[in-house]
Amino acid sequence: MTLPDGYTLRRATAADAPVIAAQRAAMFADMGVEYAEEVAQFTPWAARHLAAGTYLGWLVEAEGQPVAGAGLLLLDWPPHFIDPQPLRSYLLNVYTHPDHRGGGLARTLTETAIAETRARGIRVMSLHASEAGRPIYQKLGFTATNEMRLTLAGAP
Secondary structure: OOOOOOEEEEEOOHHHHHHHHHHHHHHHHHOOOOOHHHHHHHHHHHHHHHHHOOEEEEEEEEOOEEEEEEEEEEEEOOOOOOOOOOEEEEEEEEEEOHHHOOOOHHHHHHHHHHHHHHHOOOOOEEEOOOOOOHHHHHHOOOOOOOOOOOOOOOOO
């Protein structure tokens, strides 16, 4: 988990929620998904969960400015045959600004989240990968699963 020269990694705080929300919006924009309205809702959610310790975030900075980031959501999960421990981690919001891509920042952020997951004794970590991110995750040992989704229109 090493960064190229000129970059630093730090843990995000609740005060970083707007930065994380902006990176999340940029991540979705890169994938062609419109996400403007949800940013306003995500910022207070992120601040609340960062403060509570249920969302862990990391930011990579260059010249004091955030250029990449990632988050780890800690989930209360029922004991399961894959892992009897009632806790899982979910990697999300992995983003690198286009001017800083190709230097291993996303890989370092993902490795940091994996190390945190391992340090907490959590055995199962999941994520939803973009096409651009999939090769990074596969190289780190992530495998595809059989997850399915139902989106309920008009649900409160």
